[in-house]
Amino acid sequence: MSKLQEIPLSVLDLVPIRDQGSIAEALDQSRQLARQVDQLGFNRFWLAEHHNIDGIASAATSVLIGHIAGSTERIRVGSGGIMLPNHSPLVIAEQFGTLETLYPHRIDLGLGRAPGSDHATMRAIGRHMDAGVTDFPERLADLRRYLDDAQPGQRVKAIPGQGTHVPIWLLGSSGYSAQLAAQLGLPFAFAAQFAPGYLDEALHLYRQQFQPSEVLDEPYAMVGMPVIVADTDEQARYLGTTAQQKFLNLIRGQRTRSLPPVTRVEASPHEMAMVNQHLGAAVVGSAETVREGLEAFLDRTQADELMVVTDVYDSEARAHSFELLAQLWQSPER
Incomplete structure (x- = not known):
């Protein structure tokens, strides 16, 4: 058997807006593509959070994931990724908890640290310039807590979200997320579609430092x-x-x-x-x-x-x- 038949094949769609085209056209073409690859047997269809980029129509990533999931039948739909420092972990847990409730066992939550845009847009979003630099593990821990089973005495809960156990992936183009994913025993996705230079080293770090968890027994890249x-x-x-x-x-x-x-x-x-x-x-x-x-x-x-x-x-x-x-x-x- 060829190696190609041994692994799943998935799709990342940036919902590109064509020159002289419309955003409505881009969104419709994304929906059509998702329906096609769903029928062809692809494993996942992910969308990425970008802001203030004229050629990309996936800024409202959670909304679009719901649209795509509602237009398909079996393919997993998720984020590649949500830029967690742009958001409250509670709000992301509520959004993806809602998606998981609507489309059970079909939603993925891929997370990144980058702003997905420039500094002026970061300010417009309300993101602090240092967000994600040192506090990403804390934000991630909060998000995981809101998606896990509620703990005794937990005052703030994600409703929907609590107990949905939406699968979390860490995304990256360097060694940081690779090492954090390894430490926490989470699946890791590397963005070689735009930053292939560090791919081999990041995969090496992830596999070398991987610690088994309740999520994974072995690394999954x-x-x-x-x-x-x-x-x-x-x-x-x-x-x-x-x-x-x-x-x-x-x-x-x-x-x-x-x-x-x-x-x-x-x-x-x-x-x-x-x-x-x-x-x-x-x-x-x-x-x-x-x-x-x-x-x-x-x-x-x-x-x-x-x-x-x-x-x-x-x-x-x-x-x-x-x-x-x-x-x-x-x-x-x-």
Whole structure:
């Protein structure tokens, strides 16, 4: 059996807003994608909290998770992630406790520390500049307490939330969350879709320092990564220029709405080096090329689960990419 058939396959959707497109269109395309991958047998569909970013429509992450869960049947739906220092742990427990009550055994709560935006937006959210720097473990402990069974004499309870035991993941792009997840015996997800440079070291730290818990007996690591599959390598590389342009505009401080693919991305060698650094974990190509690339990636990382990001401008091309990807997991012949 191929390694691809041995692990779950999941999806991270950033709900990209297309250039000249609308937010309503982006939200509808996210719903359609979730329905498609639900039917194709994918394991999870996660959404990420970002604020004041013109090209991303998932700021109200908990609301959108409810919308997606209500539009699908069996796939797990969750956050990749909720930026916990932006919020009261009690409020997040109430939100995800409500989601778990509405959609039992289908909700995941992935947590990060970053603000998900810039300093001006942090102030608008009401987040203190030092939030999450030293108090993240305390916030996490509070959140876990609100989702666990109520303790005798507990004065403040999450209602809904208390006793729902929503699965918690720690997310990160460095060693901090990897080590905290290991210490607490929680599952860990690494964001190689935009910061692949520290992937190997973070996974090593997580596995080396892992302590069994009531949640996990052994470490469980999921890796997010960009993947695009098309009928040919050339077509896939062409589709991939949408993501390249997005990172290029991010580097330049320009709008990051999704742009149509181009035959050549106009950028300096230094800019392209930075773009390629962000997309260093990307696997792009025909089905055979992607199969070889993903198997090599799994050999290197020993990931327990893959969560793919497919940033493609055309919704039909994106749907086709996921169809081809699902076939790699389902086909007995390689």
